Amino acid sequence: MLSVKDLKVSYGAIEAVKGISFDIKDGEIVALIGANGAGKTTTLHAISRLLDIKSGTIMLDEKEISKMAPEKIVSVGLAQVPEGRRIFASQTVFENLKLGAYLRKDTVNIENDIKHCYELFPILEARKTQLAGTLSGGEQQMLAIARALMAKPKVLLLDEPSMGLSPLLVKEIFSIIKEINKSGTSILLVEQNAKMALSIADRAYVLETGKIVLSGTGEELINSDEIRKAYLGG
Amino acid sequence: MANIKDKIKNIYKKKNSGVMSYTIVIGLYLVMEILMKTGNLTNLIKSLLVPCVCYIIVAVALNLCVGLSGELSLGHAGFMSIGAFTSVVVSGTLEEVITNDILRLVIAVIAAALVASIIGYLVSIPVLKLEGDYLAIVTLAFGQIIKSIIGNIYLGIDEKGFQFSFIEDTTKISENGKMLISGPTGATGISRISTFTAAVVLCIIALIIVYHLINSKDGRAIMAARDNRIASLSVGINVTRTKTLAFVMSVMLAGAAGAIYGLNYSSISPAKFDFNQSILILVYVVLGGLGNINGTIIAATLLYILPEMLRSLADYRMLIYALILIVIMLVTNNDKLKNRINELLRRKKKHE
Numbered sequence: 138m139l140s141v142k143d144l145k146v147s148y149g150a151i152e153a154v155k156g157i158s159f160d161i162k163d164g165e166i167v168a169l170i171g172a173n174g175a176g177k178t179t180t181l182h183a184i185s186r187l188l189d190i191k192s193g194t195i196m197l198d199e200k201e202i203s204k205m206a207p208e209k210i211v212s213v214g215l216a217q218v219p220e221g222r223r224i225f226a227s228q229t230v231f232e233n234l235k236l237g238a239y240l241r242k243d244t245v246n247i248e249n250d251i252k253h254c255y256e257l258f259p260i261l262e263a264r265k266t267q268l269a270g271t272l273s274g275g276e277q278q279m280l281a282i283a284r285a286l287m288a289k290p291k292v293l294l295l296d297e298p299s300m301g302l303s304p305l306l307v308k309e310i311f312s313i314i315k316e317i318n319k320s321g322t323s324i325l326l327v328e329q330n331a332k333m334a335l336s337i338a339d340r341a342y343v344l345e346t347g348k349i350v351l352s353g354t355g356e357e358l359i360n361s362d363e364i365r366k367a368y369l370g371g
Numbered sequence: 372m373a374n375i376k377d378k379i380k381n382i383y384k385k386k387n388s389g390v391m392s393y394t395i396v397i398g399l400y401l402v403m404e405i406l407m408k409t410g411n412l413t414n415l416i417k418s419l420l421v422p423c424v425c426y427i428i429v430a431v432a433l434n435l436c437v438g439l440s441g442e443l444s445l446g447h448a449g450f451m452s453i454g455a456f457t458s459v460v461v462s463g464t465l466e467e468v469i470t471n472d473i474l475r476l477v478i479a480v481i482a483a484a485l486v487a488s489i490i491g492y493l494v495s496i497p498v499l500k501l502e503g504d505y506l507a508i509v510t511l512a513f514g515q516i517i518k519s520i521i522g523n524i525y526l527g528i529d530e531k532g533f534q535f536s537f538i539e540d541t542t543k544i545s546e547n548g549k550m551l552i553s554g555p556t557g558a559t560g561i562s563r564i565s566t567f568t569a570a571v572v573l574c575i576i577a578l579i580i581v582y583h584l585i586n587s588k589d590g591r592a593i594m595a596a597r598d599n600r601i602a603s604l605s606v607g608i609n610v611t612r613t614k615t616l617a618f619v620m621s622v623m624l625a626g627a628a629g630a631i632y633g634l635n636y637s638s639i640s641p642a643k644f645d646f647n648q649s650i651l652i653l654v655y656v657v658l659g660g661l662g663n664i665n666g667t668i669i670a671a672t673l674l675y676i677l678p679e680m681l682r683s684l685a686d687y688r689m690l691i692y693a694l695i696l697i698v699i700m701l702v703t704n705n706d707k708l709k710n711r712i713n714e715l716l717r718r719k720k721k722h723e
């Protein structure tokens with residue numbers, strides 16, 4: 138579905154991603170885990186074209202997308218939930234969801250899909266006329282995910298959805314991610330929270346200072362000594 | 372809790388179709404017309420009506436750029452200037468061809484809006500692609516440059532057609548012809564075809580355009596791009612395009628208002644549209660409230676009329692004007708003061 142080959146991305150002279158390759162097959166949840174500063178966000182931004190790549194290829198279903206305009210990426214089936222709960226603070230929950238469908242031509246189905254989002258996240262329905270900036274952290278994260286779903290993506294890119302949330306909320310969000318995946322959306326999950334990410338991932342890659350140092354199925358990695366020592370606290 | 376309630380109220384305010392704005396403008400228009408017909412307006416007030424409405428339009432237009440789109444422009448007076456001089460040239464040229472004043476005015480206003488938006492578009496190309504307050508810097512410089520350029524244009528027309536020169540006046544206009552723009556002097560001998568009614572009609576058209584944009588999908592995208600650039604890109608909004616749309620609409624309206632303004636005087640000089648004017652318009656917007664169209668209309672009206680009313684105070688005029696500005700600024704932007712005023716109001720209500 139989505140495949141990344143020899144991707145290099147740099148900020149000026151500093152190379153943040155140093156030639157990584159990975160892929161996501163149809164219907165998979167793939168996790169990209171790594172410590173702070175490993176290059177996870179940089180990788181996601183390169184895929185969704187918020188950053189220019191230095192070299193490498195990014196293919197979605199046989200289609201090269203690494204030269205596309207950032208606003209076109211959504212229309213080929215990739216939607217990103219950016220790091221840090223970037224919602225449209227001065228607009229209502231409902232309007233945020235509508236903006237998620239900004240590029241969709243099938244306007245008649247949008248109302249229905251908003252209803253579907255409310256089923257997935259009932260709290261958003263209760264808050265639908267509230268300004269998004271007044272939501273709690275967890276609600277904002279849910280809104281950011283729901284908004285991305287409104288684009289009807291084939292692949293959903295999630296950047297640290299657990300960041301700054303209580304363990305209980307993290308559990309809730311991850312079970313919803315799993316549910317989204319079950320209904321047919323492939324997922325690239327970027328996380329520092331390795332334990333949670335590996336628990337739902339089919340496969341995972343470990344990123345360290347811009348390089349992939351380990352990969353395997355979620356189960357393999359959760360049981361590997363290296364991962365235990367480095368990411369799961371022993 | 373009260374805060375959230377206020378914010379929810381704001382949503383409904385935002386969703387409105389602008390009924391309040393139209394009411395204010397039409398109300399002001401009717402009151403002024405009645406006062407005028409019954410002979411109750413001084414000449415001073417009469418002379419202020421058209422420019423006041425023009426500044427309302429430019430301020431509403433600037434709010435589109437600063438409030439809705441979050442891009443600071445410090446050169447809107449420059450776009451007014453472009454509109455004013457374009458309209459003067461168009462109207463002056465067509466004077467013998469189209470004798471109907473209203474038709475000539477309409478053509479001049481459309482031409483002014485067109486020229487202002489084309490120049491605005493060209494100015495915006497290099498800057499709106501970038502993040503940050505580059506538009507403020509570029510429009511600041513633009514305002515000054517336009518003032519200098521128009522101040523050095525010599526343009527005249529006679530039976531042989533247009534004659535143009537730059538910096539030095541080398542035009543030789545025959546007796547039958549006339550100068551349209553004469554360098555720093557600007558334009559003179561303008562036939563004053565603007566009317567209060569025309570200004571108000573343009574104001575209503577401007578409001579229709581602005582409210583239509585605010586409530587449209589493009590308007591939502593403009594606000595989204597202001598709120599969060601990365602999130603906007605992530606849902607597929609072309610941030611550069613939406614910001615350009617807001618800016619070009621804004622300068623188009625400023626140009627149109629400039630046309631009505633220019634054709635209201637028998638002479639105008641390019642020095643009239645300087646940096647101070649741009650700042651003054653920005654003051655109307657900030658005091659009226661970013662994104663608040665009704666506030667902008669009221670602030671522009673009061674703050675345009677006020678200094679004229681204070682004229683009898685001679686030298687103290689600007690001092691008092693500045694003090695009033697500072698007080699309004701403190702009251703509208705200081706949460707503590709706002710709360711105290713709210714408390715006072717509440718106490719009053721309780722007593723009642």
Ligand SMILES: Nc1ncnc2c1ncn2[C@@H]1O[C@H](COP(=O)(O)OP(=O)(O)O)[C@@H](O)[C@H]1O
Nearest residue numbers: 148151153171172173174175176177178179180
């Ligand atoms: N805008 C930037 N300019 C320069 N360096 C950056 C920028 N953003 C990130 N970096 C650097 O790139 C590296 C990877 O960052 P990032 O992708 O944000 O990591 P992660 O998301 O894994 O925490 C870090 O060393 C970081 O300091």
Ligand SMILES: [Mg+2]
Nearest residue numbers: 177178179220
């Ligand atoms: Mg990151």
